[in-house]
Amino acid sequence: MKLSNRLEVILSFIKPCEVLFDVGADHGLLSIEAARRNLAKEVYAIENAKGPYDRLVQNIAKSGLKERVRAIYGSGLEIDDDRKKSVVIAGLGTDKIVDIVKKAYYLDSLDYLIVDSHTNLKTLREEVTKFNFYILDECVLQEAKIYYEIILFAKGNKRYDELDMSYGPINLKKRSDIFLKKLQERVDEIDHILVKIGDEDNKKSNALIEEKERILNIL
Ligand SMILES: C[S@@+](CC[C@H](N)C(=O)[O-])C[C@H]1O[C@@H](n2cnc3c(N)ncnc32)[C@H](O)[C@@H]1O
Numbered sequence: 769m770k771l772s773n774r775l776e777v778i779l780s781f782i783k784p785c786e787v788l789f790d791v792g793a794d795h796g797l798l799s800i801e802a803a804r805r806n807l808a809k810e811v812y813a814i815e816n817a818k819g820p821y822d823r824l825v826q827n828i829a830k831s832g833l834k835e836r837v838r839a840i841y842g843s844g845l846e847i848d849d850d851r852k853k854s855v856v857i858a859g860l861g862t863d864k865i866v867d868i869v870k871k872a873y874y875l876d877s878l879d880y881l882i883v884d885s886h887t888n889l890k891t892l893r894e895e896v897t898k899f900n901f902y903i904l905d906e907c908v909l910q911e912a913k914i915y916y917e918i919i920l921f922a923k924g925n926k927r928y929d930e931l932d933m934s935y936g937p938i939n940l941k942k943r944s945d946i947f948l949k950k951l952q953e954r955v956d957e958i959d960h961i962l963v964k965i966g967d968e969d970n971k972k973s974n975a976l977i978e979e980k981e982r983i984l985n986i987l
Pocket residue numbers: 791792793794795798814815816817820842843844857858859860864868884
């Protein structure tokens with residue numbers, strides 16, 4: 769089956785591992801493909817909503833990979849497995865991702881964490897790096913006009929400044945066309961908002977002007 773560009777990028781970020789947790793597995797596309805490509809010996813496809821979970825179970829059965837892909841109904845916190853592992857949390861908002869990371873008993877045995885969030889990337893980077901992770905890779909992509917940011921965190925420490933946290937240290941180094949396009953669109957959006965606000969709200973205007981200057985320095 770042809771996977772979306774977004775799922776392909778996530779798969780490309782998975783280093784071959786013993787165990788992979790796919791939290792928020794939905795119908796299991798990523799979990800099944802990760803096992804099929806031998807990116808993990810064993811995959812836990814974790815889903816906490818009944819409808820998607822039922823489809824997940826059916827899809828795993830159809831895939832012929834039942835021995836290596838296990839469907840779990842829940843959030844993954846109930847799994848007792850202290851082997852070294854990688855975890856993917858994709859398609860959830862930053863608040864949910866951070867909440868899962870904060871509660872995860874398996875942080876000590878976690879080598880790599882791959883996340884895909886469309887909201888509040890700065891908070892995501894700030895919160896996850898508090899748990900002794902650094903940013904090993906990043907990718908910005910666009911599908912059907914929506915921008916997605918995939919981040920690969922690995923165990924270890926690195927110092928990041930405000931700009932790194934806001935836009936991503938690897939994004940800033942790579943300067944991919946999509947990343948720069950996303951920033952340019954934000955500048956256009958800020959210009960539009962500034963015209964609308966006029967001189968009604970100086971505090972908001974000043975914050976937007978500062979943000980625009982920061983972005984223009986990157987571009
Ligand atoms: C938008 S889908 C993303 C599916 C897939 N990961 C992807 O990126 O294409 C999010 C899925 O995560 C599930 N989910 C949300 N919070 C969860 C949690 N704490 N534990 C397990 N699954 C969760 C939802 O029920 C939904 O099926």
